Amino acid sequence: MANEVATTGGEEQPGTSFDVNSLSGIEKAAILLLSLSEQDAASIIRHLEPKQVQRVGAAMTSMTDLNSDKVAAVHRAFLEEIQKYTSIGMGSEDFVRNALVAALGEDKANNLVDQILLGSGSKGLDSLKWMDPRQVASIIINEHPQIQTIVLSYLDPEHSAEILSQFVERDRLDLMMRIANLEEVQPAALHELNEIMEKQFAGQAGAQAAKIGGLKAAAEIMNYMDNSIEGVLMDSIREQDEEMASQIQDLMFVFDNLIDVDDRGIQTMLRDVPQEVLQKALKGAEDNLREKIYRNMSKRAAEMLQDDIEAMGPIRVSDVEGAQKEILSIARRLADAGEIMLTGGGGDEFV
Known part of the structure; x- marks a missing residue:
């Protein structure tokens, strides 16, 4: 059935008997x-982001x-579409090592992981990118x-977003409002913080004199939170500062906003969405968004998807929301890579 989610242009590659479009980009x-x-x-993997790894x-x-x-x-397919190639994503050292051991065997995997991790030379703040969210939370909690x-x-x-979920509700509210109000950090302050972090663990000095934080950063973090946490946090922000809450809400990209993505973008996104995730997400979607998804699939694939959704029976709201979050994560990754264009609730570009 997964092979049926091929979108327009899903012909078999000439010279092979395998339809490459039945694979997701990650596969x-x-x-x-x-x-x-x-x-x-x-050499390739060391250029990926931690989540991509x-x-x-x-x-x-x-x-x-x-x-x-x-x-x-x-x-x-890679040679023909190299200009459109999208990088994918990975996590902590233990996870990467275990995953590659399973794929390649212990000797080969250990050698490969050493090249990736030692070659990357991450220090200070950049080292946090490779850590489990709970580990980062324990480092910065005090x-x-x-x-x-x-x-x-x-x-x-x-x-x-995953790190913030480790904090108590009161601290989450305080930090989200601080993030929304932050505009830039002086180079000296960022360098000093980088040195503090580097003393606690290995890690590449992120000497970016950065313009970080702000309303958009707050909205992006909120986008990745579980719906239950996001809703409570947004209500709390609204109680403290209604204008800030409205501005964050306008910058957030939610599942219903996929209706504004063009057909080519929907087709690109569907290639990376697992079939069972799509079924759950559409179970709780608005009719107009469902129809848009169906229009961007082959007729047979759309009919099979509709039948599968109807046959699912009742499904927990949390499962629907989780599937929708997963699709939004895929959409944002494609947008970051320039593959598709997303727009936020307020109409601003969100890429």
Whole structure:
């Protein structure tokens, strides 16, 4: 059934008997990396972001049915679409090492991980990108709120959202409002914070004299939070500062906003969305958004998806929201890579 989610342009690649469009972008990247030498794979992986390493590493571990047709199809697609190629994502050292051990065997995996992690040379604040959110929270939990604010503004929004979920509700509110009010950090202050972090663990000095934080940063972090946490936090912000809450809400991109993504963007996104995730997400979607999704699939795939949704029966709201969050995460990754264009609730570009 997953093969039926192919969007327009899903023809088989000439010269192979395998339809490469039945694979997600993450699966294609995993196959490509597994088909390279350790050195070449390491050279590519060290350029990925931590979350990208986590996702592609997990995909590599699940590749149990590789054959020459599938590998050839991925190579051909890569060569033909190299200008559009999207990087994917990965996580902590232990996770990456375990994932690659499962895919490549212990000796090869250890060598590959050493090249990736030692070669990256991350220090200070950048080291936090590779840590589990709970670990980061434990490191900064006793720091001054201003330091916590800078750290959360510096990291990727998805990572920061997971870190914030480890804080109590009162502290989450305080930090989110600080993030929204933050505009820039002086180079000297950022350098000093970087040195403090570097003394606690290894890590590349992020000497960016940064313009970090602000309303958009707060909105991006909120986008990645669980709905239950996000709703309570937004209500609390609204009680403190109604104008700030409205501005953050306008900058947030929610599932219903996918209706504003153009057809090509929807088709690109669907290639990376697992079928079971799409089923759950659309179970609780508005009719007009469902119809837009169906229009951007083959007729047979749309009919099968509709049948599957109708056959699902009742489903927990939390499962629907989780699936919608997963799709939004995919959409944001594609937007960051320039593959699709997203617009926020207020009509501003959100890329």
